[in-house]
Structures are given as structure tokens and as C-alpha cells.
Amino acid sequence: MDAITHRILSEISQWEQHKISRLSPTSIQYQPPPPVTPKRNFPESIKHEYKEFEIIHSPSALILGDSEIPYHDHTMFELATEVATHHAIDTLIIAGDFVALDSFSSWPKFTSESPRFQEELEPAYESLKLFMTIFKTIVYVSGNHERRIAKQTDGNIIFGYFLNGLDSIRFSEYAYCVLISNDQKFLVAHPDRTHSVPTTAPRKLENVFALHILCGHTHRQSLSFSDDGLHYCIEIGHCRDVSRTAYKTLRASTFPEWNQGFVIVINGVPFLINRHNADFFKK
16 A cells, blocks of 8 residues: 555544544534624614504495496495495495596596596595495595506595595505404405406405405406305495496407496305395395
8 A cells, every 4th residue: 555545544534533523422512602693773664564454343334346436327326325224234345446537547538528537526525425324434445546646646646635524434545454244354355457257356365365355346246265165255246337338338348247236244244236136135
């Protein structure tokens, strides 16, 4: 064996002995953690946390979606108030797009007949005043139509500013709120996106929030359940007059037809109401 080979084997032997000694029980001892790194004092964010969405505790509530005043169907408002009065429901949740605000829309116009802002605001204001005579609590969440003002003013003005004088109405910049009825939690939401397949929007929301879902914006009325069968997935319906809706009636759309209607929740159980079954709920 030459000298180099002998030296390499000797070093390997020494290393093996070193490993054994390092792994012996007497050599494995607690080592205190290194000292805490001193705080660097980074500047904090100036933005507040967005946690102020509305939570409503009520045994019963009526949920109204997509009226888009001044193109609303006032007979649907009358029907909703009749049902609410019959069942002594004193909580109203407006699930967004109560006002069209086409005067602030960036979408191309289908006709030259575009209302002025005052022509949109006045009937909305008067309708809310009438609702205030029937409902003790009114929560109004924002839809994409309400946000048109904020978009056109770089966020400096929100639609809620124009509800001065209607102090009992709780206007929210959030597109959702939570209703708690008989220990059942419902997310009332106006999602950004709609889908051509009925029940898709509320089912997608349920995948995120894991609550019962009452979904606006789709202009449809439907009921389904989550995959685990534990949560309702509901599209609320709308209260718009289709015959006065240019972008709907002037086009040949392949989207499913809209369904007028609204939802009531009584003791944690939702009921879908429309013109076909409303008489049953007024008995």
C-alpha cells in the first residue's frame, strides 16, 4: 500500500469515528435557540382592514335582488311588501343593483334614451322611503351598478352619500353581508361575475365561504345544494321590468331567460317566491 492510499484510508477511519462520537447519546444535547433578531421597525400600512361587512341577526328577512331603478317592475315591490307584511317580516336586505345608474355607465348605450342621474335617484329614494314604513331594518349592499359612481370619480364619491336623510338604511360598500337566522348563516352576495349555467354562481360562492348562499346579479331564480348537501345555493331572482330593458330585449341572447322573484328566510329556512307561487305565501 502506497503512502497516499494509506493516508486516505486513515482519514476515512478518523471521520467514521468522528461521526459515531457525534451521534452518541452523550453528544446530543439541548442547544438554546439563537437570540431573537431585533425588530426592524418597518413602517405599518396606512390602509385599514376591511372587516366592516354587515352581520344581521334576524329570525326572518326578505331579500330583494337586481331592481335597477328606473327600469324596475313596481308590481314586484308591491308583491314583496305584501308577503313581508303577511309573515311579519321586518328585515329587508337589498342584494345590490337596486339602482341602474346608467348615467354613470361606461358601457356602450343601446339607445339614445339614457336617464339623467336625478331621474334614477328620485324613484329609488321614494321606493326606499316606502320600504322604511314596512321594514324596521334595511341593509343595502353594493352591486356593480352602485359602484359605477365610485369608478367614475376615482373612489371619491360612493352611492351611499346620496342616501342622506334615510338614516335607518344601513348602506354598505361591501358586495355581501351575512344573515344569521335561527343559527343558520346565509351569505347574501352580489358577485362580480355571473354564469350562463344556472346555480353555478352560488355554488362557486359556497365553495369559498362554506355558508348558505343567496346570490344576486344573475337575474335568475334557482335552488341547488352544495356538493356535501349541507348548504343551500340559491339565485334570488330580479325585480327589473324586462320590457323596459334595452340591452336584454334588443338582442338575441343565448343566456337562460331571467326570472323575476325574491327570497324570504323564516327561522333559517329559505323560500323562493315569484309570481307563480306568491298567492300561496299570502294565505
